[in-house]
Amino acid sequence: MSARPLILVTNDDGITAGGIAALVTVAREFGDVLVVAPDSPQSAQGHAITISVPIFVRESDALGEDIEAYECSGTPVDCVKLAKSVLLDGRTPDLCLSGINHGSNAAINILYSGTLSAAMEASLEGIPSIGFSFLNYRADADFSVCLPYVRHLVDFVLANGMAEGSLYNVNIPDLPAGQIKGLKVCRQAEARWVEEYVKAEDPRGRPYYWLTGRFVNEDTRTDTDAYALEQGYVSLVPSLHDLTNHRALTSLQIIESGLQPEGVTYTDDAIEKKQQLEQF
Amino acid sequence: MSARPLILVTNDDGITAGGIAALVTVAREFGDVLVVAPDSPQSAQGHAITISVPIFVRESDALGEDIEAYECSGTPVDCVKLAKSVLLDGRTPDLCLSGINHGSNAAINILYSGTLSAAMEASLEGIPSIGFSFLNYRADADFSVCLPYVRHLVDFVLANGMAEGSLYNVNIPDLPAGQIKGLKVCRQAEARWVEEYVKAEDPRGRPYYWLTGRFVNEDTRTDTDAYALEQGYVSLVPSLHDLTNHRALTSLQIIESGLQPEGVTYTDDAIEKKQQLEQF
Structure with missing residues (x-):
């Protein structure tokens, strides 16, 4: 057994x-x-x-003969599940570190992103987890500008841990190192995609649609990840896999008491049990 | 133009x-x-x-000649995107109503579920949205027990709307109508899957893994969806597509000020801009 930290990368x-x-x-520098x-x-x-x-x-x-590495035919989430259940x-x-993704996963892109879903899957297992993305889509992107930020965050999380059930969504702007202004802890921007489907026909005359689109940030708040990136900062959004709208829990209780729709009948036993359970 | 509500179903x-x-x-009764x-x-x-x-x-x-319906070769989220951009x-x-799914989408299953991801995609577009699931996996499941709850919730949301960016994750227990005790507004349980991979070899001798697993609820709180379902209630979790851990935003600011890792240098211009932006 090694005393060095063990870091899962996907x-x-x-x-x-x-x-x-x-x-x-970076990971091998630490563990x-x-x-x-x-x-x-x-x-x-996703x-x-x-x-x-x-x-x-x-x-x-693929990552050198001295690195324990596996390639798998599944999705990013499959990779984390297989690691946990079999390969570890x-x-x-x-x-767990995931990425560095080619292209932004800021704002709502966390939902579509395999990179961030892998990090979230690790968080479900209680593993502190960071997904990294670089706002450079080119196949030959130079990731060296990212390294100091990866190093800083790996160091920080190994030293301080992470709130349970949490993960960090980190996006790095496509700027020379000297022009990145620092790191900002942000909320997820309420930006969205405006889809533009290319419509055409296949060689057999069947109509098809092919997805493309524009990312539109209409969120004018200045504490969001999209804003921080526009300003030249690395953005970090502490994120959760608990999607509950906790603020709505109380106000929505009206929906329970309103439920006596036609067709639902309660047995005496059920009514008694319902009353007993009412306090939970 | 019709004055009746328009309901998207997927x-x-x-x-x-x-x-x-x-x-x-149910939807055609309302709009x-x-x-x-x-x-x-x-x-x-997902x-x-x-x-x-x-x-x-x-x-x-497939749903009758008088229903405007399209089938699509994509994922559930693709269906909502195509509806929004083209078919509507x-x-x-x-x-937007999604489901009724065969099988539970309670607890963290919201993350894996195509049913709930479709509902979430609609919520990204500001459309009030409900994902329904029935805890019965049989192909010949009788969904009639679900109808009063679907009807109640459609009626409620059309009358009252829904908090922006929210969706409801509704799960219905596999019980006779008279034994369902009512509806509970719940938080998402912190349950998880314990994977069990079947390992074998394909006809060419290549080893493979095939995913199976057990759903394990170790969350002992009594205000969760998993608990409500165990007790015979329909569960409703108001859910969000904003995954930000808002409580961590302030405490994590230490991670910003700690960022002077070796290798990151700031230009004078960047330092000045950083100071100007420090208040956002």
């Missing part, structure tokens, strides 16, 4: 992407590393998991 | 599933109905979207 762009190599570079990543790009997979077909897993030396062989990671 | 089990027919039965649903089962797709291949869309009479032809739905 992504959604696939095990050969440049961003995961950048994360591994032992296990990589489990998709064998092909899995962008926009929290999808593979249940109707089997998943193939192979050892990989009983070990518990101290930290 | 699901993840596919347009021929029994659950969506149940939703359409005009547009159905856009997957042409095949899309369970566990918030996945289709970007690397085109999406095929066809009119469908400029109309804005007053409500």
